[in-house]
Amino acid sequence: MKLYENEVKKIFDTMKIPIPKQYGVIHSAEELDQISVNFPLMLKSMVLVGGRGKAGGIKKAQNMAEAKSLVKTLFNLKIKGLPVESILLEESVDDLGACYIGTTMDPATFNNVVMVSASGGVDIEQVAREKPESIVKQAIVDNTKTLPKKIAQELASALSNNLDKKIETKKRNKLQDNLADIISKVYETYQRCDARLCEVNPLLLTSKGVIAADAKLVLDDNALFRQNDLLQMLGISEKRHDVAERTKNELRAQVAGFPYIDLLPENFKKDPQKLYVGLVPGGAGYGIFSIDEVATIGKRFFHDRVVPVNFMDSGGGPTQNRVADMFHLLMDYPIVDIIITSRFGGISSCNIFIRGLIKAVVERYEKGLRMIPIYGRMVGTDLPSARTFLEKEKHEHADALQDVHIVIGNQRIMADVIREGIQKTSESKGWKL
């Protein structure tokens, strides 16, 4: 979970990492009047994406009139698609040099790594690509809670050596101690808060000492359960999602309690020349793979006229009602022409799955709601009772279930089932694919 800059700075403050004076956070232009500030004043858009400065989301105001007009501009701004809903007001500090300090986990070795660079204040990923040698890295292999003093000193020394050479020796020694202290604290914050990333960029050298002008902290979602004190201090009561705004379908799935992602934009216009496939695929791994499978089969056999529309994780033993909700969602989604489904499991029950599916379809038939063909396969736990139930229902609700085609057992692989479903659906629509 990403934190907003003002939240991270609150944490930095408790960790005694120096930050600019914080005046407050406003959610509307009017609130500016209620907060006493000094000028020059920094106005920073609180959005959870990088590159805010470049996108015009960070401004400096010299007086109230300018501040007011800038605040209005900022509230009308969208940064990488995200609207600016709050603005941080903070003290502007002088800049005698900028550097970068960060700690994260190396995804290759899973060691902690502390990174420092004298090229601060700019896009650090770009620095990494263009001038990798200007970033000094140190792996911490034993996951210590605090940074060993020696390592902090070495990194600080490397950093200060790379900074402006004109700093006089006496000042340089003090700066070095200062930097070592901040580096240690950044590492400690990373560990103590269970962060995935803790970053200061830029750390500014000012006439008053070093100051963390921007701050970034990404918390490990797996550890949120034990970071209650931290979340409480920040006034965060529920987990925030890092992804952009949710679509209608995504919200609906969230309420129903299953993971779902739309692959098409919210108001996508359907191409009548294409076939749109909804997926109720089983576990998350096959949820991702089945998207590829549908697309590949579309390319190979149907002139690339087949479009998968969603990711869904329908595994893990959902209840009958939840299974029904999955099918309802896709059948209510006007874009979907056909649903492909798979149940293959050692744990989750075929019987519950087929009951949920049939419940949804029969309900829709009786209410006269939109129906689309369902093709799929089921193998696994409870198969005999699932088969008996399906046969009985096919008999009792023949009309409602005439377009439900479920293969039982694994004599045919899913790729064949998908291909056949697409073939039959396109034929029934009279399409020449």
Add this chain to the structure above:
Amino acid sequence: MKKIAPDQGMLYYLISKKRPDLAKTIKKTGMIETVIVGLGGQGTRHAALMQQYGTLITAAIAPGRGGTRLLETIPIYDTMKECLTEHPNIAAASIWRHYSTAKDATIEVIETGIPIVVLITEGIPLRDVRDILVAARKHNTLLIGGNTPGVIFPPEGIKIGMLPDVFYPQEISSESFGPKGVTIISRSGAILYHLSDALASIGIAQNAVLGVGGDGAIGSTFRDLVPLAMEYKNTDLVVVAGEIGGCQEELLAEDIKKNPKKYPKPIVALISGNHAPEGKTMGHAGAIVAPGQAYGTFQSKREAFENAGVPVANSQYDLMKEVQIKLHNITYFNTGNYYKKMKTVWDAPLEKPSWGTIITNVLPNNLILSGYSLQEIIEQKGFLETAYLLVKGEFPDKKTAEEMRKIAVEAATLQIPKVKQFKNEDISKTLVKYLVLDDALAKYPQEGTTGAVKKTMFCLGRTARYLSGVLDTEKALEKLSGNEPFSHIIYRAITGNTIVNEKHCRMIETMIVASVDHGVTPPSAQATIIAASTRTPYEVAVAQGIGVITDVHGGAGAKAAQFFHECIEKSKKEHIDVSQSARILMKEYIEKGKRIEGLGHRVHTKDPRRDVLWNVASQTGVAGEHMKLSKIVSALFEQVRGMNLPINVDGVIGSIVADMDLNPSIAKALFIYGRLAGLSAHYFEEISSQPVMRRINFAEVVYRGKEPRHLM
């Protein structure tokens, strides 16, 4: 189908790479022992599934549950250290603890030196995972996971984790499997079914499937596991099933390029996520750590693999095609056999729910106590030794037997609570009062298996004393020497005599031993087990069982004794043949609607306890006219009633009690006394092997104790 020997399979190979000495031991024992750590709902369920598949689970770890058992037979320990002192050859562990406690549990396992650790737990905080990794590196552990579905080895029939039985091994004949095939190493569990499905449909066997785990930091990555799988001689090809996010695939590809010698066998990569929505998985910090390397996307992974000469599939069809090319269209089995097997797997009716007991196996005409037939026990063993067997599963050695005797004798010397016996009160009810009022018994400790058996001995000693209270024979117990055999104390309490008649003494003990247990289904056992399921104190639970022993259940012996007395008396008084007096009395009984007790049995047509009791009665010279009658009573009954009801143990005991000229109610006292041992065993079994407040269906019980064996 015959599985391959464990030391031919890949799991053994992995163990031998990490711990050569342990591998040598496994070669000797022919067994790969595993431990399960964490017994929540998931762990418990999968323990049963693993065992069913063929995994040998030697022990389980669950703090606070040490001394109890999992699935009735697997010992549970509080700590891994204790477990290893008892089971030093454990080679693999699966960990199912909650994410909040998984770190300490896993490090504890790693530090004991177990070579293979499979961490199933999902969602462990990354900082904890790093601590686990530090420990695993230090102890040279092969750590798989976290958040892994586990590992499965189809040829040897071993799985550690939750992968289902859908992976098919090589067939070398219609009766046996072989070790060769393709090894699948995957990041996702759900996708594995479809990979296996696709490969099996073209006759490609899987000799091992390893789930590396889906969390942000894991014990072993593709780069660690692929070379290991290739070193194993029976792996012909490795399928790497990757997905978008992270950099495992890129790192593997880079290593393949740099160190081709580590990768002597073909690889096919499958990557999923080509059409996944963007921007969900790739973290930006990673790009800083490995500058100049774009990674985490489908493109980056595909390019990396293709650069290293590894074909990349993104669909089932392509996977099948690439594997067939690399393996030159080889097949490892007849797909028809495979489909047949899968059909039997999926079509199998759900297994009937069952639970186990290891105490007594009740078979028609046979009772097996912990492997020994009751007849043998009755002939050769005393009451205390038999009670010890019921509770502990083995007979005591000489020294222990003496220790047990001392406990029982000591218990018999202590004063008993003052209990008032009402007129015509059933013995069982009076004994219930003694049991629940006895402070000495309540205070006696019962912890652990030794505690359980000691408490049982103490209770049996106390009960001898209670019986003396019931039968008004307390005087006979006043001057006991500490060296007296316990059977003497029983004899004194039952008869009130202070001078022991050894033959009668033996006869009494034999009848008691004959009554010790009849499995979990008699109402007395059910009552005790239900009470135990709420973890009520020992004396309360056994009192429940004793309390339901009435005229209807367990009272037949006394009634039979009474009947035999009447028959003999009538024959003497009226100078008629015993068989005639018996027939007359039977008719009278039937006319009055009274049952002739001691005949017929729900399970046995020839009660296994009958002949041995008759024999002992003859040997001890106790056998008299009542017993003689008991041998023909069945035939007489058939003449009168036309029904063939064989005499049962109650009938035999009734006749012996009558021959010994004891009060008929003694027959019931002996039954209760004997059964107390069985009830103790059921109490301790319930509290040590079953969850609290479980729903108990007594018809679902299955005997899971020792195989049949004989006394020396």
